[in-house]
Structure formats: C-alpha cells, structure tokens
Amino acid sequence: MSVVKSDDRLSNIGGSFLQDYTLPADPMLLLQRTGTACMSESGWPPNSIDPETTEYYYDDTCEVEKPQAPDVVGCQQCHCQHPLTTMSCVEALQAFVGRVNVSLNFTRIKYDKAMASKWRYPSEPSINSFGQVAPVNIFEYLPDLERYRIIYLYIEPNGCEIAERCVGGSGWRRLLVFSTTAPNFGTQELRLGSVPYFTNGSQSELITKHHVFEYSPCHKHYHFSHYASFALGNPNDQSNLTNTKRGFCLQAVYRHANAEWSPLHQEYYTCSVQGIPPGWQDTYQGGLRCQWIDVTSINTSAQPYTTSLYSSLNPHGFLCEGTPQPDTWIRTEFNTTCCSGNGCCGESNLTQCCGGLPVVRICEASIALRSGLACLWNASLTTVIISHRDKPRDIHFICPPPRDSVETGGQFSVYYGPLFTDLAFGDLSWSKID
Structure with a gap:
C-alpha cells in the first residue's frame, strides 16, 4: 500500500505525523533577495537555477557547505555553483525576507466512498481514441508549453550546448525558452529502470542492449536520447528550426492525479531509477540548458x-505506450526588440532603454546581433531599485570585458520597468558619468 510506503507511521487508521517546513513570508523575487541560500542544485545539471523558476529548487534544509570534492561527479549537495553561499536558507530568510514556520499534520483516516468520489481527480483515467483506458499515455501538457520567453545566452566554442547540437553556433545566441511536461495519464507505470546516471561504470541493459541512453562526456552523465523533438514552424519542413531534446532523465516530479490508481509513494524521484507512475508527471522547466x-x-x-x-x-517510440498521442503545438509570437529605433538612448545604437520604473537593469549588448541583450537578474551587470523617483541615483557597474574577436566588450544596454506589473510606468532620464 503506497500510503504505508510513504511513512510507516501511517500503517494504521488514525496514525499521523507532523512535517515541518520553513517558508518565505514573501516569495516574490526570492533569488534576488536571498541569493542561492535556499536553492538546491543537488541532482541538477550545471547552471540550472533560473530566477523565473525558483519553485523547482527551493529547499529550506539547505545549510552552509564546503566545496564539493573534485572527484565527485554531478552536484551531490545543495550548493555547487560558486561563489558558495555564506548563509543557510533559514538564516537568509530571516535576514532578508522574513520566514514562516509551518507544520502539516498527515493523518490516515478510514476509507469513505463518498469522500473519495468528491476528491478524486480525474474522475477516470485517460480514454484513447478507441474508447479504451490506455495502459500508458504520455503526451505534452499544453499550459506548460505556453510558458515561453526569449533569453540571450553566450555560448562558448567548447560549450556542452555545441556538443549536444542545441544551438546553431557559438557566441551570443537568441533562444526561445519554454517548458515541457510529460504526464502519465494511463493506469500503469512507465518504467525504464535502474540507470548508472552519474558514472560510466557498470551498465544496464538499457545501455548495452537497447541503446536508449547515451553517455555524455561533456555533462558526465547519461542522457535519455529520444525524450522529445521540438520544431518552430511546420515540423515536416526541414528548413525550419528544430531541436531534439536529449532528456537528462525520466523521473516523476509531480503527482497531478488524486485517485486510487495513482500511488502516493514512488521510487522515480532521482535519475538513478527512472520512470513515471500513473498519475505523475515529468517536467523540464524553461531555464534548463537545451530546453x-x-x-x-x-x-x-x-x-x-x-x-x-x-x-x-x-x-x-522508444517508450511503450497505449495509443500514441498527436504532436502538440501552440501559436507562438515574439519580438526580439524591446523598443523602437528612435527610443534608444546613449551614444551607441546598441544601448537600448525599455520603459518604466522603479527598477533599472544593466545588461550586456551584442555587436554581432546589433542589439541589447535583455537579461535576467543573475546575468545582469547590475540591477538597482529606484526607491525615490525624484532624487538622482548613481548606478555603478563594470563594463563587459571582451568575450571573443567579435564581441570586443564595452557594450551595454539599459532596461527599466516596474518592480511589479501593476505599478504605473514613469519617465526615466539618465546621463553618462565617466
């Protein structure tokens, strides 16, 4: 019984236990205010933490840690990205945000048919085109695909993104980022089994016989080679932009169903044992490399x-399903310029200003792309909140250094906007100080 596997204190009717959590009093802009103190990188690929998706990495148990031993493959602790944080999550919350201590009481109650019918979701498993309950049905969750945005990322000539063929070249790249979620809407688990994820030592049949996984020398772990394929425009037109997703692993991240056929306990929460139980889903959120x-x-x-x-x-078709689901698509629109040509400011046409107050963010600019590079907080040269609109404020930052023979450095772009979306836009005037 999955409820007993979750915690043996629930073995009997009436059994209970308390689970304690420390939560931020205000979760808005958590990474910007507390750094990586509450972000766990354990098990994630390098450079995964993204300011737009901090909910995937929050861990209130993170403490101050020493650098991981160089012979350890993959991140096996909360913090691996340098510089390491000097505060625990609880300390950072207390210092910069405020914290709320919450205790949840889990109690096993006697099964009640009427109550179960009230809270069961979905009311029945997925039905395929033949009117049958499909054993396994994996298909795209449309709302996640709709969460797309444009980012700019500098790709080193020897970067893993080049080796994995995720980009068209090195240098500054303009990337359409989005999330993908694969729910199992069937009644049986999708099981791949044990995978030697972080080593190239003993190999399972998934590797030696079926070739479902391939070892990545760049990332130093195995990839599920046929996770997904993406296309912008007609996927049958070879001239359109495409990307084949080499999934890091197939694991159960969230339980979207609340039904008897969906277990509470499951073993697919790491990349060492891979699969998706019925009623659970795997998610690759926007911000992960190659997503x-x-x-x-x-x-x-x-x-x-x-x-x-x-x-x-x-x-x-490497994963055995019931009735294969059709490809999913959404209408996508984007504009990579944030203001008109006559709205730019400064001495260079690479320096762009994008309206609003009270936050000013300084980003790099690209000579090759001839544009500013709208950036997130952790990639900015500096980000400043203007607390008094009528008082001058000096903003100091270090000009970008040269990156290569084309991007020779010294170019920056200025963006400004409201701290919260419901605040009114205002005017900004600025002058250069040598």
Whole structure:
C-alpha cells in the first residue's frame, strides 16, 4: 500500500505525523533577495537555477557547505555553483525576507466512498481514441508549453550546448525558452529502470542492449536520447528550426492525479531509477540548458515573428505506450526588440532603454546581433531599485570585458520597468558619468 510506503507511521487508521517546513513570508523575487541560500542544485545539471523558476529548487534544509570534492561527479549537495553561499536558507530568510514556520499534520483516516468520489481527480483515467483506458499515455501538457520567453545566452566554442547540437553556433545566441511536461495519464507505470546516471561504470541493459541512453562526456552523465523533438514552424519542413531534446532523465516530479490508481509513494524521484507512475508527471522547466529552440537567425527588426511551436514527446517510440498521442503545438509570437529605433538612448545604437520604473537593469549588448541583450537578474551587470523617483541615483557597474574577436566588450544596454506589473510606468532620464 503506497500510503504505508510513504511513512510507516501511517500503517494504521488514525496514525499521523507532523512535517515541518520553513517558508518565505514573501516569495516574490526570492533569488534576488536571498541569493542561492535556499536553492538546491543537488541532482541538477550545471547552471540550472533560473530566477523565473525558483519553485523547482527551493529547499529550506539547505545549510552552509564546503566545496564539493573534485572527484565527485554531478552536484551531490545543495550548493555547487560558486561563489558558495555564506548563509543557510533559514538564516537568509530571516535576514532578508522574513520566514514562516509551518507544520502539516498527515493523518490516515478510514476509507469513505463518498469522500473519495468528491476528491478524486480525474474522475477516470485517460480514454484513447478507441474508447479504451490506455495502459500508458504520455503526451505534452499544453499550459506548460505556453510558458515561453526569449533569453540571450553566450555560448562558448567548447560549450556542452555545441556538443549536444542545441544551438546553431557559438557566441551570443537568441533562444526561445519554454517548458515541457510529460504526464502519465494511463493506469500503469512507465518504467525504464535502474540507470548508472552519474558514472560510466557498470551498465544496464538499457545501455548495452537497447541503446536508449547515451553517455555524455561533456555533462558526465547519461542522457535519455529520444525524450522529445521540438520544431518552430511546420515540423515536416526541414528548413525550419528544430531541436531534439536529449532528456537528462525520466523521473516523476509531480503527482497531478488524486485517485486510487495513482500511488502516493514512488521510487522515480532521482535519475538513478527512472520512470513515471500513473498519475505523475515529468517536467523540464524553461531555464534548463537545451530546453529551447535557437532563433538567432530569425530577423524581427521590422515586425514580430509569428508561427507555431511544436513539441513531440517520445517521437521515435522508444517508450511503450497505449495509443500514441498527436504532436502538440501552440501559436507562438515574439519580438526580439524591446523598443523602437528612435527610443534608444546613449551614444551607441546598441544601448537600448525599455520603459518604466522603479527598477533599472544593466545588461550586456551584442555587436554581432546589433542589439541589447535583455537579461535576467543573475546575468545582469547590475540591477538597482529606484526607491525615490525624484532624487538622482548613481548606478555603478563594470563594463563587459571582451568575450571573443567579435564581441570586443564595452557594450551595454539599459532596461527599466516596474518592480511589479501593476505599478504605473514613469519617465526615466539618465546621463553618462565617466
């Protein structure tokens, strides 16, 4: 029984236990205010933490840690990204945000048919096109695919993104980032089994016989080679932009169902044993490396670009399903310029200003792309909150150094906007101080 496997204190009717959590009093802009103190990188690929998806990494048990031993493969502790934080999560919350201590009481009650019918979701498993309950049905969760945005990322010539063919070249790249979620809407688990994820030592049959996984020398772990394929525009047109997703692993991240056929306890919470139980789902959130399509070659200087974003999970049928689901697509529109040409400021046409107050963010600018590089907080040269609109405020930052023979450094862009979306926009005037 899955409820007993979850915690043996629930073995009998009436059994209970308390689970304690420390939560931020205000979760808004948590990474910006507390740094990585509450962010766990354990088990994630390098450079995964993203300011837009901090809910995936929050861990109130993170403490101050020493650097991980160099012979350890993969991040096996809360903090691996340097510089390491000097405060525990609880200390950082107390110092910068405020904290709330919460205790949840889990109690096993006697099964009640009427109560179960009230809270069961979905009311029945997924029905396929033949009117049958499919044993396993893996398909794209559309609301996650709709969470797309444009980011700019500098790719080193020897970067893993080049080796994995996730981008069209090195240098500054313009990337369409989105999330993909693969729910199991069937009644049986999708099981891949044990995988030597972080080593190239003893190998399972998934590797030696079926070739479902391939070892990545760059990432130093195995990839599920046929997780998904993405396309921008008609997926049957070879000239359109595409990206084949090499999943890091297939694991159960969230339980979306609340039904008897969906277990409370499951073993697929790490990459060492991979699969998705019925009623659970795997998610690759926007911000993870290669969870994108490279749109650098698309010119949007004259007008926005509108087309369809396609995602196909299990495109080569390596995972045994019931009735394969059709590809999922959404209408996608983006414009990579944040203001008109005559709205730019400064001495260079690479320096762009994008309206609003009271936050000012200084980002790099690209000579090759001839544009500013709208950036997130952790990639900015500096981010400043203007607390008094009528008083001058000096903003200091170090000019970007040279990156390569094309991006020779010294170029920056200025963006400003409201701290919260419901605040009114205002005017900003600025002057250069040598």
